Amino acid sequence: MILVTGATGKLGRLVVNGLLAKLSPTDVAIAVRDPQKAAEFAARGVSVRRADYNEPTSLEQAFAGADTVMLISSNEVGRRVAQHEAVIEAAHKRGVKLLAYTSLLRADTSGLAIAEEHRQTEKAIRASGIPFVFLRNGWYIENHTDQIPTILQHNAIVGAAGEGRFASATRQDYADAAVAVLTSGSQDNTVHELAGDDAFTLSEFAAELSKQTDRTITYNNLPPEEYKGVLAGAGLPEPFVNVLVDSDVQASRGALDGSSADFRRLIGRPTTPLSAAIAAALRRM
Secondary structure (H helix, E strand, O other), X not given: OEEEEOOOOHXXXXXXXXXXXXXXXXHEEEEEOOHHHHHHHHHOOOEEEEOEOOEHHXXXXXXXXXXXXXXXXXXXXXXXXXXXXXXXXXXXXXXXXXXXXXXXXXXXXXOOOOHHHHHHHHHHHHHHOXXXXXXXXXXXXXXXXXXXXXXXXXXXXXXXXXXXXXOOEOHHHHHHHHHHHHXXXXXXXXXXXXXXXXXXXXXXXXXXXXXXXXXXXXXXXXXXXXXXXXHHHOOOOHHHHHHHHHXXXXXXXXXXXXXXXXXXXXXXXXXXXXXXXXXXXXXXX
C-alpha cells in the first residue's frame, strides 16, 4: 500500500488522483491533518488517516500497513526538519520499505535559502537506512502564473531575478513524475533532478503574457531590498517575503535553471511549456 502525506495540499491532491488512475483505492492511503478535507477521497474508497507532522504518535498510527510512504514536504518553512524527522522515525518504526520525498532541484549544492531544510531532510533519510527516492523538484510554474490577476491590474511584473532563467514545470508535471516513481517498482536509493524543459526569464514571461492578453506587460527588475519592500508593502508575511526575494536573487545566479531528460523519461512527454501554462491560467480567471 502507498500512503501519501499532505494529500489535501495542491501537489498532494494531484498525486493521489494520479495514483487512483492506476491503482485500486484499497492500495492507496492518505495521511492528513484534517480528515474532513479529504472527504472526496474517502468517498472513493481511499483509507484516510489523521496525522500531524507535529504529533509523532499520530504519524506512527497513520503509517500502519504502508509499504511506501510519499513524504510531501511541509510548507512550514523553518519547522520542516523536525517535522520531516518525525515522519522518518514513524516510517522506520513501521518498517516502511520505500520513503519518497519531494526535495528541491540540486538540493545538495543549491544556494537557495530553502535548500538547507531539504539537505537536512535528505541526510536524515539516508541515515535512517530506509530505502529512498528523492524527487528534487524545480520551481513550480504556478509560482508565477498564480500572480497573473495581480500582474494584469498593474500591467507589470516586479522581481529581482534579472535575466535568470526558471526551468519551471507545473504541479501536474511534478505529480505525474511522483506517480510514475511510486508505481514503477524498484526505485531504491535513487535521486531524480526534475527541471522543466521550457526555461524562461521573467522578461520572457512578461512578453508571453503580453502576447496572450494583447496588452503591454513590462518586467521591472528591482534591487533585492526594493523588491522586499514591495512585497512587504503588499502585506506578505516576512518569512515568505524573504523566501521570494532570495529565490529571485538565486535564480539570477542560475540556481533555478537546468534541464532534465530524467523528467521527460518519467512522465513520458515534455513538461508543460510556458505558453500553455499561461493560457490555462487565463482560462481559470
